[in-house]
Every structure is written in C-alpha cells, then in structure tokens.
Amino acid sequence: MFFDEFKSWQKELTHYSFEQVSQGDVERALGHERLDFMDFLALLSPAAKLYLEPMAQKAHRLTLQNFGKSILLFTPLYLANFCSNQCVYCSYNIKNKILRRKLSLAEVEVEGKAIAEKGLQHLLLLTGESRQASSPEYIADCTRILRPYFASLGIEVYPLETQEYRELYAAGIDTLTIYQEVYDEDIYASVHLAGPKRIHRYRLEAPERACEAGFSGVTIGALLGLGEWRKEAFFTGLHASYLQKTYPDVEIVVSAPRMRPHAGSYKPQYPITDAELVQILLAYRLFMPRGGITLSTRESAPMRDALLPLGITKLSAGSLTSVGGYAESTETGSAQFEVSDERSVEEVVAMLRSKGYQPVFCDWVNLRDRRGA
Amino acid sequence: MQQVNCELLNDPFEIGGQKLRSRLFTGTGKFSSHELVPQIIEASGTQVVTMALRRLDWRNPQENILNYIPKGITLLPNTSGARTAEEAIRIARLAKAAGCGNWIKIEVIQDQRYLLPDNPETLIAAEQLVKEGFVVLPYMSPDLGTARRLESVGAAAVMPLGAPIGSNRGLQTRELIRILIEEISLPIIVDAGIGRPSEAAEALEMGAAAVLVNTAIATADQPLEMAHAFRLAVEAGRSAYLAGLGARRDQAEASSPLTGFLREE
Numbered sequence: 001m002f003f004d005e006f007k008s009w010q011k012e013l014t015h016y017s018f019e020q021v022s023q024g025d026v027e028r029a030l031g032h033e034r035l036d037f038m039d040f041l042a043l044l045s046p047a048a049k050l051y052l053e054p055m056a057q058k059a060h061r062l063t064l065q066n067f068g069k070s071i072l073l074f075t076p077l078y079l080a081n082f083c084s085n086q087c088v089y090c091s092y093n094i095k096n097k098i099l100r101r102k103l104s105l106a107e108v109e110v111e112g113k114a115i116a117e118k119g120l121q122h123l124l125l126l127t128g129e130s131r132q133a134s135s136p137e138y139i140a141d142c143t144r145i146l147r148p149y150f151a152s153l154g155i156e157v158y159p160l161e162t163q164e165y166r167e168l169y170a171a172g173i174d175t176l177t178i179y180q181e182v183y184d185e186d187i188y189a190s191v192h193l194a195g196p197k198r199i200h201r202y203r204l205e206a207p208e209r210a211c212e213a214g215f216s217g218v219t220i221g222a223l224l225g226l227g228e229w230r231k232e233a234f235f236t237g238l239h240a241s242y243l244q245k246t247y248p249d250v251e252i253v254v255s256a257p258r259m260r261p262h263a264g265s266y267k268p269q270y271p272i273t274d275a276e277l278v279q280i281l282l283a284y285r286l287f288m289p290r291g292g293i294t295l296s297t298r299e300s301a302p303m304r305d306a307l308l309p310l311g312i313t314k315l316s317a318g319s320l321t322s323v324g325g326y327a328e329s330t331e332t333g334s335a336q337f338e339v340s341d342e343r344s345v346e347e348v349v350a351m352l353r354s355k356g357y358q359p360v361f362c363d364w365v366n367l368r369d370r371r372g373a
Numbered sequence: 374m375q376q377v378n379c380e381l382l383n384d385p386f387e388i389g390g391q392k393l394r395s396r397l398f399t400g401t402g403k404f405s406s407h408e409l410v411p412q413i414i415e416a417s418g419t420q421v422v423t424m425a426l427r428r429l430d431w432r433n434p435q436e437n438i439l440n441y442i443p444k445g446i447t448l449l450p451n452t453s454g455a456r457t458a459e460e461a462i463r464i465a466r467l468a469k470a471a472g473c474g475n476w477i478k479i480e481v482i483q484d485q486r487y488l489l490p491d492n493p494e495t496l497i498a499a500e501q502l503v504k505e506g507f508v509v510l511p512y513m514s515p516d517l518g519t520a521r522r523l524e525s526v527g528a529a530a531v532m533p534l535g536a537p538i539g540s541n542r543g544l545q546t547r548e549l550i551r552i553l554i555e556e557i558s559l560p561i562i563v564d565a566g567i568g569r570p571s572e573a574a575e576a577l578e579m580g581a582a583a584v585l586v587n588t589a590i591a592t593a594d595q596p597l598e599m600a601h602a603f604r605l606a607v608e609a610g611r612s613a614y615l616a617g618l619g620a621r622r623d624q625a626e627a628s629s630p631l632t633g634f635l636r637e638e
Contacts, residue, residue: 064592068403249483356405362430
C-alpha cells in the first residue's frame with residue numbers, strides 16, 4: 001500500500017531540512033543517471049534554484065529521448081458541477097451559489113460531437129464530487145455515448161471503489177486523473193471542511209484502486225498553493241514512483257496545477273512563483289524520465305509555451321471548465337476555475353508546430369468496442 | 374588494381390517473400406511533423422517503415438500518417454500499447470483491417486519505465502499471428518530460447534533490442550545478439566537502443582541483417598542529415614561484414630600459411 005510508504009516518509013521528513021542540501025548534493029543528483037529519493041529531495045531544495053538551467057537542459061534531453069518531438073492534446077468535458085464537499089479553494093464548493101448543471105445524455109452526445117469535430121481524440125470527463133447528482137451509472141452512460149467518437153476517455157471525478165472503477169473501465173474509460181490536492185493531512189483537513197472528501201486516505205488510495213481495476217493510465221498531482229510545495233512535490237513524486245513500480249504496465253503521469261482564481265475568497269497559503277513551478281516540473285522529469293507530465297490551461301499561454309520543452313508530454317487545448325459550452329446549443333453551468341490559456345485548438349496546434357512539436361491527437365487503440373476484431 | 378566487387382555489395386535479403394535492398398528500417402514516431410517522414414524515408418533509403426497503430430488517426434485525414442508514406446514502402450505497423458498477447462493480436466488484426474498490410478511488429482510491453490518487451494507474451498502472439506497469415510517480426514529481449522521458439526512458430530525475423538527503447542545506449546546486449554546471429558537462421562534486426570551511426574555499423578558488421586532506428590534520427594538536431602548518416606553507416610557495416618566473410622573464404626582456398634608445410638612432404 002502506498003499509504004505505508006507515505007507514512008514512513010512523512011516520519012523520515014520530520015528530521016529532514018531542505019535548507020541543509022548543499023550545491024554539491026544538487027550536482028551529484030544532476031550527475032546521476034537514475035535518481036534516488038535523496039537526489040529528488042535535493043532537486044527540490046533551495047540550493048537547486050541555482051541549477052535550473054542545467055536541470056532544464058537535462059530534462060529537455062530526457063524528454064526528447066523518451067517522448068520525441070510530440071505532444072499529446074486532450075480536452076476536458078465537464079458533465080456536471082454538483083458537489084457534496086466544502087473545499088475552500090474550489091468554485092464547486094457546496095456553499096457557493098453558482099449555476100449548477102448536469103448535462104443530459106442527449107447533451108453529452110452533442111458536446112462530444114462538437115469536441116470531436118475539432119479533431120481532439122483524447123477526452124477527460126469531469127464532474128463535481130456528488131455521487132447523487134453524477135452517479136457512477138451516469139458516468140458509465142456518458143462513457144458509452146462518447147466512446148465511438150474518441151480514441152481514449154479518462155475520468156476526473158470523486159474517488160470510487162475498485163469494483164466501480166472496473167465497471168467504468170468496462171464501459172470504456174481508459175485513464176484516471178485524481179489530484180490528492182494536498183498530501184499534508186493537517187492542511188488537508190483544514191481546506192476540506194465537510195463532505196466525503198474529508199477522508200484523506202480514501203482519496204490517496206484511489207489511484208491504486210484504478211490500477212487494480214485495469215486502467216491503462218493514471219494522472220496524479222498536488223494542487224500547488226495549498227501546502228509547502230517542496231514537500232508536496234516530493235510526495236507527488238513518491239506517489240508516482242510507487243505506482244510506476246507497483247503497476248509497471250500503467251502509464252503514470254504527474255501534473256502540477258497551480259491554484260487559479262475561483263468563486264470564493266480563499267487565497268493560496270503557499271503561492272508558487274514561476275521559478276518554483278519550473279523547479280518542480282524539472283525535478284519530476286529528472287526523477288521520472290519515463291513519466292508523463294501534463295500541463296493544463298490553468299497556466300497562461302506564454303507560460304505554457306515556455307514550459308513546453310522542459311518535460312511536458314500532454315497538453316489540454318481549447319478547454320472549457322464550465323458544464324457544457326462546446327456546442328453552441330448547450331446551455332452552460334458555472335466554471336470550476338478560470339481558464340488562463342484561452343487559445344483555440346487550432347491556435348495551440350499552430351503554436352506547437354511553430355516550436356517544432358508535432359501535435360498528437362490520437363495515441364490509443366480502444367480494443368473494447370472491437371471485441372470481434 | 375583490383376576492382377571493388379559490386380556483386381558483393383548488392384545483396385538483398387528477404388523477409389516474408391519480399392526482397393529488401395536497404396538494411397535500415399525507420400520509424401514515424403517522435404518526429405516534429407508528419408511532413409518530415411517522407412523526407413526521412415528518402416534520405417535514409419529505407420524500404421520498411423514502422424508505425425504505431427495507436428497513433429493512426431483515421432478520423433483526421435490530415436493527421437493520418439499513412440498519407441505521408443510514399444507508395445512502394447512496406448509498412449510495418451507495430452502493436453505499441455499492447456500489454457498482453459491478446460491485445461497485440463487484436464491490434465494486429467485492426468492494423469490489417471485499416472489497410473496497413475500483413476506485416477506486423479509485435480510489441481508487448483508491460484513495463485512503462487523501461488519499455489522492455491515481454492518475451493513469453495510475444496511468443497504467444499507470434500504463434501497466433503503467423504497462423505493468421507501475418508508476416509511476423511517480434512520485438513524481443515535477446516534470449517536464445519525465445520528466439521528459437523519464435524523461429525519454430527514461423528516468425529519472419531526477430532528483432533532483439535540493443536538497449537531500452539529511446540535510450541541511445543548502443544549495443545549493450547552485444548554478446549546476446551551475437552549468439553542469436555550465430556544460432557538463428559532468421560534475419561536478426563537490431564531494434565531499439567541504437568543511438569549513433571557507428572553503432573548501426575557495428576550491428577551490421579556483426580552480421581545483423583538490418584537495424585531499426587527511430588529515436589536517434591527523429592530527435593537529432595538535423596534529422597535528414599542523420600538519416601543519411603545512418604544509411605551510409607548501415608551500408609558500410611554490411612560491406613565490411615561481407616568483405617570479411619569473402620576474404621576469409623578466399624584465403625582458405627588460396628593458401629594455408631600455417632599448415633602449408635604439411636603438403637610439401
């Protein structure tokens with residue numbers, strides 16, 4: 001169980017100081033072909049700040065070698081924004097008076113078609129965390145409707161039981177995205193005031209349950225801004241590396257979402273600077289040369305362009321974080337956060353091409369609905 | 374002065390009934406654009422190009438890699454993404470149904486960190502796909518037992534790795550590949566790990582039938598020039614292999630410098 005490893009490292013880190021890391025430690029970590037956990041910690045330390053350029057050079061080289069000059073594009077589709085939780089940092093907070101909506105199955109198909117027409121083949125389905133409003137059965141129904149239009153479908157919803165993940169896998173879901181938000185349990189308790197999400201461990205173990213259920217990919221991450229970023233980034237890497245080792249056939253991806261303006265008054269306690277975000281992404285890449293790294297439209301267009309060569313393998317494009325809105329006819333519900341990069345799919349594609357990257361729309365074969373093949 | 378024996382240098386090899394002059398296979402992944410692919414094919418002189426079926430974007434014609442591969446080039450679709458023999462078999466069938474021909478490079482990978490092939494599953498997939506009429510080229514870890522079994526189930530070639538995919542580490546598995554070349558009568562095509570033209574040349578000098586190079590070309594600063602460099606290296610390596618063999622044969626017939634004295638009696 002990752003929980004045990006998490007606990008033992010938590011204890012370990014009580015005696016650890018990032019301040020004690022020397023430049024020599026950073027240089028040694030940079031020189032290692034395969035980094036151990038101490039190297040990873042060194043790259044997240046204040047001392048590593050002086051080494052961002054050599055870290056970036058190595059990260060770029062490793063990414064080219066392992067993933068080539070190509071970037072996978074995907075887009076999110078919010079199915080519903082009803083929520084049972086009180087997360088202080090999120091617009092969907094049950095206490096927030098926002099426009100709540102849930103797409104009908106007919107609307108799901110209209111939205112799916114509108115997205116597919118842009119050429120996008122990898123779709124991430126999202127809901128607010130309400131089991132009542134957006135039940136596993138509803139998500140499975142949406143999946144079956146969307147399946148024929150896309151090469152790959154993922155979910156980013158409330159954590160589920162292994163059996164429920166199995167059923168969604170059977171319905172056509174390939175990948176899971178679930179952010180722990182914050183690994184630190186005290187902060188976790190202080191920002192998740194009410195609702196089923198309060199159970200830290202149940203969320204922490206959701207990726208393992210999805211891997212057990214046969215998912216082909218899992219994306220994890222900490223919501224940057226909630227906790228001390230060096231530790232949060234370390235636990236994200238620890239988590240990803242545990243999953244890679246335990247489920248070697250599952251593609252493990254990390255993401256580094258920074259908090260964005262949202263409905264509500266919460267301000268991040270540990271705001272992340274651009275240089276810190278870069279340091280985190282570089283440390284992820286050097287620690288996990290074969291891991292995927294996703295960059296969402298939470299970052300601005302110029303920032304996304306600049307981060308691209310540092311290790312990014314997946315990019316969301318043309319994203320809407322409202323419920324519905326891809327098709328002109330669909331009424332929209334309120335958004336989860338403000339999208340920062342508002343460029344269209346065509347604009348993102350043109351940007352990638354101009355930077356010498358091939359936009360990849362399709363990187364999966366769905367074998368489910370072709371059983372007879 | 375003796376003339377270079379051009380006959381010796383023009384030695385096609387055969388896979389699945391097809392005669393191939395070029396001993397350099399290339400790929401389509403990792404390039405900055407599809408438009409580069411036909412240029413790479415020309416610069417490398419390759420006749421066989423591998424492509425991942427998972428990347429085949431049949432919904433967007435503009436993104437469909439098949440539209441960028443010139444006529445006359447043999448497609449070698451691969452089963453990248455397959456975690457089991459069953460998935461590889463189904464991807465192979467889809468590739469055939471999608472019009473990619475009947476060649477298939479079996480890739481069964483259960484390890485996302487090193488991308489090392491799963492030999493037992495690969496063997497199961499190979500046996501089935503041969504029965505279904507595919508020309509089967511399995512990507513494998515260079516293990517003699519597995520290679521023998523692949524040969525006995527009817528694989529058209531074996532494709533041992535030189536080093537993990539994309540690692541550019543060269544022929545780390547040199548000794549094991551050398552044994553395969555000695556013991557297996559199928560063409561041995563070194564796949565994965567070759568990072569430099571000199572390493573491709575070395576594989577050919579050792580007697581490998583061909584090499585497959587993708588990452589080293591696709592991620593070079595100048596991919597076209599690198600493709601050309603690999604072409605030259607493969608030709609040089611093959612020529613050296615043939616020249617070596619030829620020379621040994623000639624000498625054995627011409628004289629016996631060490632035991633010739635025995636005949637003088």
